[in-house]
Amino acid sequence: MTRGRLMRNVSTEAGLLLIGIPVLLWTLIPLYHMFLFAISPKDAAFSGQLWPTNPTLRNFEMVFGQKHHFLYNFWQQMLNSVLISVGTAIVTLVVATAAAFSISRLRLKGGRLVMNLALFTYFIPAAFLAVPMYKTMGIYGLLNSDWSLVLAMVTVASPYAIWILRQASDKLPVELDEAAIIDGASPLQLFRMVYLPLMVPSLIAVGTYALLLAWNEYLYAFLLLSKDTAITLPVALGNFLAADDSPWELLMTAGFIYALPPAAIYYAFRKYMSSGLTAGAVKG
Amino acid sequence: MTASTVEDTTRREASRRVGFSISAKQAWGLLFVAPYMAVFVLFVVFPVSYSFWLARDPQLYVELAKDPIFLRTAINTLVFLLVAINVKMVLALFLSGFFTHPRWWVKITAALFVLPWAVPSIPTILSIRFMLNPEWGVINQLIFKLTMDDGPNWLNDPTLAMALSMVVHIWKSLPFWTLILLAGRLAIPQEIYEAASVDGAGAWHRFRYITWPSISMLYVTCTLLSMLFTLGDFNSVYLLTGGGPADLTHVLATLGIRYLRLDQLNMAMASIVCAMPFVLPLVFFMMKRLSR
Numbered sequence: 114m115t116r117g118r119l120m121r122n123v124s125t126e127a128g129l130l131l132i133g134i135p136v137l138l139w140t141l142i143p144l145y146h147m148f149l150f151a152i153s154p155k156d157a158a159f160s161g162q163l164w165p166t167n168p169t170l171r172n173f174e175m176v177f178g179q180k181h182h183f184l185y186n187f188w189q190q191m192l193n194s195v196l197i198s199v200g201t202a203i204v205t206l207v208v209a210t211a212a213a214f215s216i217s218r219l220r221l222k223g224g225r226l227v228m229n230l231a232l233f234t235y236f237i238p239a240a241f242l243a244v245p246m247y248k249t250m251g252i253y254g255l256l257n258s259d260w261s262l263v264l265a266m267v268t269v270a271s272p273y274a275i276w277i278l279r280q281a282s283d284k285l286p287v288e289l290d291e292a293a294i295i296d297g298a299s300p301l302q303l304f305r306m307v308y309l310p311l312m313v314p315s316l317i318a319v320g321t322y323a324l325l326l327a328w329n330e331y332l333y334a335f336l337l338l339s340k341d342t343a344i345t346l347p348v349a350l351g352n353f354l355a356a357d358d359s360p361w362e363l364l365m366t367a368g369f370i371y372a373l374p375p376a377a378i379y380y381a382f383r384k385y386m387s388s389g390l391t392a393g394a395v396k397g
Numbered sequence: 398m399t400a401s402t403v404e405d406t407t408r409r410e411a412s413r414r415v416g417f418s419i420s421a422k423q424a425w426g427l428l429f430v431a432p433y434m435a436v437f438v439l440f441v442v443f444p445v446s447y448s449f450w451l452a453r454d455p456q457l458y459v460e461l462a463k464d465p466i467f468l469r470t471a472i473n474t475l476v477f478l479l480v481a482i483n484v485k486m487v488l489a490l491f492l493s494g495f496f497t498h499p500r501w502w503v504k505i506t507a508a509l510f511v512l513p514w515a516v517p518s519i520p521t522i523l524s525i526r527f528m529l530n531p532e533w534g535v536i537n538q539l540i541f542k543l544t545m546d547d548g549p550n551w552l553n554d555p556t557l558a559m560a561l562s563m564v565v566h567i568w569k570s571l572p573f574w575t576l577i578l579l580a581g582r583l584a585i586p587q588e589i590y591e592a593a594s595v596d597g598a599g600a601w602h603r604f605r606y607i608t609w610p611s612i613s614m615l616y617v618t619c620t621l622l623s624m625l626f627t628l629g630d631f632n633s634v635y636l637l638t639g640g641g642p643a644d645l646t647h648v649l650a651t652l653g654i655r656y657l658r659l660d661q662l663n664m665a666m667a668s669i670v671c672a673m674p675f676v677l678p679l680v681f682f683m684m685k686r687l688s689r
Contacts, residue, residue, distance in 0.1 A: 129495065129498055129500065129503065132492075132495050133495070133502065133503065133506050136492065136495070136506060136510060137506055137509065137510075139568070140509055140510050140512060140513060140572075141509065141512075142528075143513075143521050143524045143525045143528065143568070144512060144513075144516070144521065144524070146524045146525075146527070146528055146535065147520055147521065147524040150524075150527075207432065208432045208433050208436060209433065211429040211430065211432055211433070212429065212430050212432070212433040214429055215425075215426040215427075215428075215429035215430040216426075216430065219422055219423070219425055219426035219429065220422075220426070221423065221426030221427065221429075221430055222423060222426075224426070224430075225688070227430055227433070227434070228688055229684055229688055230437055230441075231433070231437070232683070232684045232687060232688055233441075233680060233684060234437065234441050236622075236625050236679075236680040236683050236684065237441075237445075237625075237629075237676070237680065238625055238626070238628040238629030238650065238676065239626075239629035239631070240628070240629045240630070240631040240649075240650035240651075240653065240654075241628070241629060241649075241650070241653070241669045241672065241676070242441070242444065242445070243631070243653070243654070244448065244653045244654070244657055244662075244665045244666060244669060245444030245445055245447060245448035245666065245669075246440065246444050247657065248444065248447065248448070248451075248662065249439075249440065249443055249444040249447065252447075253439075264436070264439075264440060265440065267436055267440075268436055268437075268440040268441060271433060271436060275433065276687075299425075300421075300422065300425035300426075300429075301425070304429075325515065328517065329516070329517040329518065331517070331518055331519050331631075331632055331636070332631045332632065332635075332654075336654070336657075347517055347518075347519040350519050350520065350523070351519060351636070353523075354523075354639070361527060364520075364523065365520065365523075365524065365527075367520075368517075368519065368520020368521075368523065368524070369520060371517060371519075371520060372516040372517055372520050372521070375515055375516055375517065376512060376515055376516055379511065379515040380508070383508075387576065387580070
């Protein structure tokens with residue numbers, strides 16, 4: 114390696130570090146700040162240290178033991194979040210997979226129209242649909258039931274899910290369907306035995322997407338659920354804000370606990386997520 | 398387009414030969430699409446029509462125009478869109494270039510960079526809100542240590558609070574757009590860059606003549622889509638400022654909820670209906686672009 118080339122490599126490396134370090138700080142500081150509060154004793158949290166002198170797990174004990182009146186329903190609210198996100202993922206998968214199969218493999222007449230309706234929903238700003246949705250759920254008598262949030266989240270998640278699944282299923286060769294039909298398969302058998310097994314990677318991507326969307330949702334949860342035992346954890350955390358004497362270290366601890374599952378799920382399915390979810394967008 | 402038209406015609410002829418009843422395949426097709434159509438009718442068509450019906454009285458819009466908070470909100474929303482989206486997309490474009498460099502530590506940075514997007518808004522935005530607390534927040538403590546002066550009361554100043562909502566919005570949504578643009582860059586064949594390098598093209602020329610022409614359409618699509626998503630972003634503003642101080646930092650997404658909490662359902666619907674002449678053309682344009 115010549116001296117000039119070495120110098121050039123060193124300066125490229127330095128340039129990259131000059132971007133990389135601020136990017137890391139920008140990304141991680143709010144997250145680290147949350148973690149720092151979770152492991153700090155109550156009064157030490159406000160001292161502005163980079164690492165607490167006496168790190169403690171007491172906040173976790175308080176949260177898990179529901180030992181503060183803000184947290185009396187912690188486990189119930191966590192369970193609500195789990196049920197609602199799993200419910201959303203399952204219903205979205207059923208609805209969107211069936212629709213994508215119909216549009217892409219059965220070549221439904223008017224499939225294009227359905228696709229456009231789905232895209233229309235996807236593009237309507239989420240907060241704009243929230244107010245009418247709240248009123249509608251009241252009319253249907255679903256307010257305060259888990260189903261209201263599941264159905265609202267399915268409405269929000271399925272358009273993108275259908276879009277992604279349709280693009281994936283358009284790539285499957287037609288010959289597969291033809292062979293199955295010659296063998297006497299009904300559309301239902303075609304769906305179950307040929308289509309679903311081939312779509313597994315996309316189904317994982319879409320299921321994860323719907324699960325995370327519902328887990329992370331705040332606005333719809335905050336509007337549609339209000340009873341202390343019916344709300345999800347984000348709404349409970351939001352309610353901390355109303356009080357003057359909010360126990361911030363407990364809020365941060367509960368928030369940290371709540372943020373862990375989506376991060377873990379995201380990393381576990383990262384391969385499917387990035388290939389599945391960006392495939393659609395790159396086309397544009 | 399032509400291929401599918403030809404196909405449609407043959408199919409139509411085929412079904413005419415069989416008779417006028419729809420084929421079994423189409424019946425199954427309808428059955429499979431029915432669950433989604435049910436969701437669409439019950440939770441999109443009905444709510445949207447109902448809200449237009451509730452907001453049908455012209456008097457509502459007169460009232461809305463007289464509400465100084467509505468006017469302030471309209472301006473805030475416009476500024477939010479113009480500034481936040483452009484800053485975010487330019488940063489995403491720049492960072493997507495950074496993430497194409499094949500280094501082990503760049504890969505790790507990319508993996509961590511996704512966290513703000515993957516993790517729920519509420520704990521992270523509240524964490525930022527707490528950092529900005531004028532008395533105990535880490536930022537003002539730092540300012541005090543360095544200058545022996547008190548820092549600003551960040552969220553009590555409407556301009557600063559608005560700017561910080563944009564920062565939060567960018568913090569949260571930058572990873573998503575960076576990943577999309579990164580995917581766009583990675584789809585460009587590497588040989589073109591190699592050929593350009595052999596010809597002595599520098600980094601700027603490679604960007605100007607290879608990267609940008611390849612991803613400019615994607616960039617425009619992303620910007621427009623981001624506009625619709627940003628209009629729907631309730632969390633960044635609500636969780637950071639709650640619309641305060643004195644209701645001066647609302648955007649359209651939080652204003653509807655404000656009216657709702659004041660028990661003025663019709664005003665809530667009307668404020669959203671007001672945005673439709675701007676939103677709908679954009680929605681139809683995006684549908685056209687992406688349904689191809």
